[in-house]
Structure formats: C-alpha cells, structure tokens
Amino acid sequence: MAPTVATPISESSNITDLVVTNGNGVKGLSEMGLKTLPKQYIQPVEERITVSNILPQESIPIIDMSNWDDQKVSESICDAAEKWGFFQIINHGVPIEVLENVKDATHRFFNLPAEEKRKFSKENSPSNSVRFGTSFSPEAEKALEWKDYLSLFYVSEDEASALWPSACKDQVLEYMRGSEPIIQRLLEALMKRINVKEIDETKESLLMGSKRINLNYYPICPNPELTVGVGRHSDVSTLTILLQDDIGGLYVRGNNDSWVHVPPVSGSLVINVGDALQIMSNGRYKSIEHRVVASGSKNRISVPIFVNPRPYDMIGPFSEVLAGAEKALYKQVLYSDYVKHFFRKAHDGKNTIEFAKI
Numbered sequence: 001m002a003p004t005v006a007t008p009i010s011e012s013s014n015i016t017d018l019v020v021t022n023g024n025g026v027k028g029l030s031e032m033g034l035k036t037l038p039k040q041y042i043q044p045v046e047e048r049i050t051v052s053n054i055l056p057q058e059s060i061p062i063i064d065m066s067n068w069d070d071q072k073v074s075e076s077i078c079d080a081a082e083k084w085g086f087f088q089i090i091n092h093g094v095p096i097e098v099l100e101n102v103k104d105a106t107h108r109f110f111n112l113p114a115e116e117k118r119k120f121s122k123e124n125s126p127s128n129s130v131r132f133g134t135s136f137s138p139e140a141e142k143a144l145e146w147k148d149y150l151s152l153f154y155v156s157e158d159e160a161s162a163l164w165p166s167a168c169k170d171q172v173l174e175y176m177r178g179s180e181p182i183i184q185r186l187l188e189a190l191m192k193r194i195n196v197k198e199i200d201e202t203k204e205s206l207l208m209g210s211k212r213i214n215l216n217y218y219p220i221c222p223n224p225e226l227t228v229g230v231g232r233h234s235d236v237s238t239l240t241i242l243l244q245d246d247i248g249g250l251y252v253r254g255n256n257d258s259w260v261h262v263p264p265v266s267g268s269l270v271i272n273v274g275d276a277l278q279i280m281s282n283g284r285y286k287s288i289e290h291r292v293v294a295s296g297s298k299n300r301i302s303v304p305i306f307v308n309p310r311p312y313d314m315i316g317p318f319s320e321v322l323a324g325a326e327k328a329l330y331k332q333v334l335y336s337d338y339v340k341h342f343f344r345k346a347h348d349g350k351n352t353i354e355f356a357k358i
Ligand SMILES: COc1cc(/C=C/C(=O)SCCNC(=O)CCNC(=O)[C@H](O)C(C)(C)COP(=O)(O)OP(=O)(O)OC[C@H]2O[C@@H](n3cnc4c(N)ncnc43)[C@H](O)[C@@H]2OP(=O)(O)O)ccc1O
Pocket: 128, 131, 133, 135, 136, 139, 149, 151, 153, 210, 212, 214, 230, 231, 233, 235, 236, 237, 274, 306, 308, 309, 310, 311, 335, 336, 337, 339, 340, 343, 344
C-alpha cells in the first residue's frame, strides 16, 4: 500500500505519485512542512495574480433577498447577471446552521486519513458520481493547482446515502435541499428577463436537470505567490451557488487584465452564471472568468453547487431569445460533450465556450 505519512521530499521524489496517485492530496504535501513550493506547482508568470492587476475599489453586487417579492430584487439579479455574471446574496433563507454544518463536514472529510480519502479516487471510487481528486485535470496540466476536491454528482437521495462519504453526506444533502428554493427563484427571475415566461418540464431539465457539488480544500502553501488555488476558468454550469469560508482569495475578471476580489460576507452565498446559461441566453447573461489564489497562512475551503443541464441534454440558445431578429451565437451541443471538453484540458479561461460558438 502507498505511504500515508511523511515521505522525505526532495527534488527527486515523485510528487505527482504522492499527491495524485496515492491520494495524499496537496493537503498531505502541505502537512509535511515544505519550505519551498515543489516545481510541479510553479505557474507561468502570466497565470499568477499580482497586486498591480487587482482593482481594490471595485466589488461585485451584494443583493438582499429578504424582500423577494419586490420587483427591484429580480431586477438587481438580472442586472448583475448581465453586467458581472457574479453577485453575492444575503438573507437568502438557507439557515446559517446549515452553512456552518457543511463547512464543518468539509473539514471533517479532508481531515480523514489518506487511505480513507483514497477510497474515493477515480481509480477506487465505488461510483463515477463520487470522486476525490486534486488540482483540476492533472494529466492535462503543465503546472498543478494547489487544491484538493471531493466531487459529488447528485443522482438521488438514495444513491447519495449509499455512496457518498459518511463524513459529510448528511450535511451536504441538507445544504443541497436548503438551496433548492434559491435556485428556483433565481432562475425564474433570470428567465423572465429573457422572455421565458414559464419553466416547463423541458426547461427545468435544461436549466437544473442535474447537480454536482464540490468540496474544495486549499491547504496552506509555502510560496503562494508562485502558484494558484484554481486557475482562470468559467464554470460549465447553468448557475453556481458557492459557499466560501472567511479566508478570502476568490477573484473575478474585471475589465481587461484586472481582477476584483470577492470578499467573504458572513452568511452570504456567491452566485455566478455558468457557460450553459450564457449559451442558452445567447450571450445575454455572462459566465465570467474567475480564479482562486493560494494562501500562505490559512487552510481555505469552498463548496460550490453546480446547477446543470442533464448530461444527455442538447443545449443551445432558447427559441424565446431568438424570437426577434437576434442571430444565434451558439450551436446546439450535447452537454456531456461540452463538459468532457472542459475536463480534457487544463483551465484556460473563457476559451472553453469556443466549443459551442457558431
Ligand atoms: C475539479 O476542479 C474544478 C471543477 C470545476 C467544475 C465546474 C463545473 O461547472 S462542474 C459541472 C459539470 N457538469 C456536470 O457534471 C453535469 C453533467 N455531467 C456529465 O456530463 C458527465 O457526468 C461528465 C462529467 C462529462 C462525465 O462523463 P463520463 O461519461 O462519466 O466521462 P468520464 O470519461 O468519466 O469523464 C470525462 C473526463 O472528465 C473528467 N472528469 C469527470 N468528472 C470529473 C470531476 N468531477 N472532476 C474532475 N474531472 C472530472 C474525467 O477524468 C475524464 O477525463 P479523463 O482524462 O480521465 O478522460 C471547476 C473548477 C475546478 O477547478
């Protein structure tokens, strides 16, 4: 069996085997007390964030959802989705306790011994719906990312209860249930603006037919300035509901080559438009590039719920959006082909959506 505790690290050690293959993750590496970043994690200079390209005076909108019936709330949501593709919501109705429980459960899962987590690696997992991994697409990446994850594809409560890790499944399921009304409301508001008056069965499948939840763990990094937690990407979802802890480090693309920090706001959820919604709205709503920096002093976690079409859905611009003279910017693509295209390569920002462009 592969080693689960400290193996001396030297230039000649096979870090990829230790981290990726043996399931120690980057957390295992971090806990060995490295003084310098292994070369496999050194990102090209252009992929690192520096103070000079951060816009400290800018921020994404924070929307108070307590008066949901107020038309102004829907308008703010649609405006933010058009302009920023990113916003935070407060007073959204998911109890704080549910959010705290899922954060605790995330720490509990990542604090398991490597041999327990390894049971959920791509090679060992009892199901394709449960996967413990590290970085993004280690086989395709020139430089690895400083992040471990547990990815859970939601099929049914029964399957989740049977197959998801017991360290976190109850809390994750509760969080998914609690966020359901928000997802429904956000999508209803967004659809109205683009002339989709009713979310019927077909639209429901296209907009929210499947869900994936990731638990992300970004351990303390010896040289955070040389690497990334997550590289530049847009999500391939319809919408993403992201819970972050109080550490910070998520940045959203501003104008040109600038980046805007998404500060942790207690009790809030970060919402972002994904590529699938950009395609269905024919570019009206924007999936915006974002990235996460590594931290030199704190372990960070985040928990995104990716709300998606079903894998076998064909996605393209909705007929309601094209009802006028508007020209389609995207073709019809099989959603699972789109997702496979995303996972097949390293993160490369907004280039993924070229796959669906006419
Ligand atoms: C990990 O770091 C990330 C992740 C993200 C994610 C952002 C999102 O928006 S996730 C939402 C994705 N949508 C869905 O999952 C719903 C639809 N699902 C599907 O279409 C399919 O289940 C599938 C994901 C395409 C998998 O289909 P399947 O037929 O089972 O194909 P495979 O051969 O198993 O996988 C293809 C290819 O993708 C890799 N992969 C699959 N699942 C994951 C996963 N959860 N995490 C990472 N990679 C995954 C798999 O390894 C295959 O690659 P190979 O090289 O092995 O061929 C955002 C940012 C991040 O940093």
